[in-house]
Amino acid sequence: MEHRHDGPESPVHARVITVSDRSSRGERPDASGPRAVERLEAEGYLVDSVLVPDGADSVADAIGSAIRNGARLVITSGGTGVGPRDLTPEGTRPLLTRELPGIAEELRREGARNTKMAVLTRGLAGIAGDPPGSLVVNLPGSVKAVDEGLDVLLPLVPHILSQLDGGDH
Template sequence: MTAGAGDAVRAAVITASDRAASGERPDATGPELIARLAAAGYACDAAIVIPDGEESVADALRAALDSGARLVVTTGGTGVGPRDRTPEGTRPVLERELPGIPELLRREGAESTPFAVLTRGIAGVTGEALIVNLPGSTRGAIEGLGALLPLVPHVLDQLRGGDHR
């Protein structure tokens, strides 16, 4: 995936997890997503690990956008637990939501597990960037990224004024 002129599109991965942020357990999902994004041609740094919560998510998203990321995926914090607040931290950063993307992710995920329908993840755009909340489970996040990646070039092209396909 290139942005033209030989520059790879910057992507960022944010892992929202109290346990990973505290060092209680390693972040298994973020590095898997980074590896898959890099294999798809995106320029990525290591995953950013933050504690769960609305403010930490919003701050991390804004920092990723400020660093030039045009694709930002989060993993974790989309369930119904008391600290699962990733969608609430994402929504104020978005200019426009894209409800079809989370619908696709839930539909595709439900083929693997009925629990996929419980994710509250959202997706949308701001400026020239796409932001998508993926589930926290490694398998769910990887499957979600697989469903998302074919859409990304078109969305990013549209954000820069490209023609509809």
């Protein structure tokens, strides 16, 4: 099941998880999650989204649920900084069977072209779940960071999923 830019034969299920205490309490509208959904749908993915509070447990539960429900691509937005409640990486790492540090490094490098603060993100990328597995990527919580991150990520996803499914190099 390989995603193609001209539309997948069978749509790849993706889930966007927005991680934010304020948005989950209704104190601030979520802007980054809807932007990620919009971008993924434009590429032909079948997308759903959830909003969870900050914290390692809420993130781990949301990622685990996404994978159990068939998501092959899981994007988180938020909780990757250095604040006391920014624990998205801590919720993600235990679920990863293989990290993909090159993706996380490239996300930081590209983000730093626009803001020096991008080097503070602790986001991870890797494979989680039973084989064939799902690609999980942590993005920072701003709309701009989501756009920049998806610019880096979207060209890679079809190849990664194909590889997970046993495709040729």
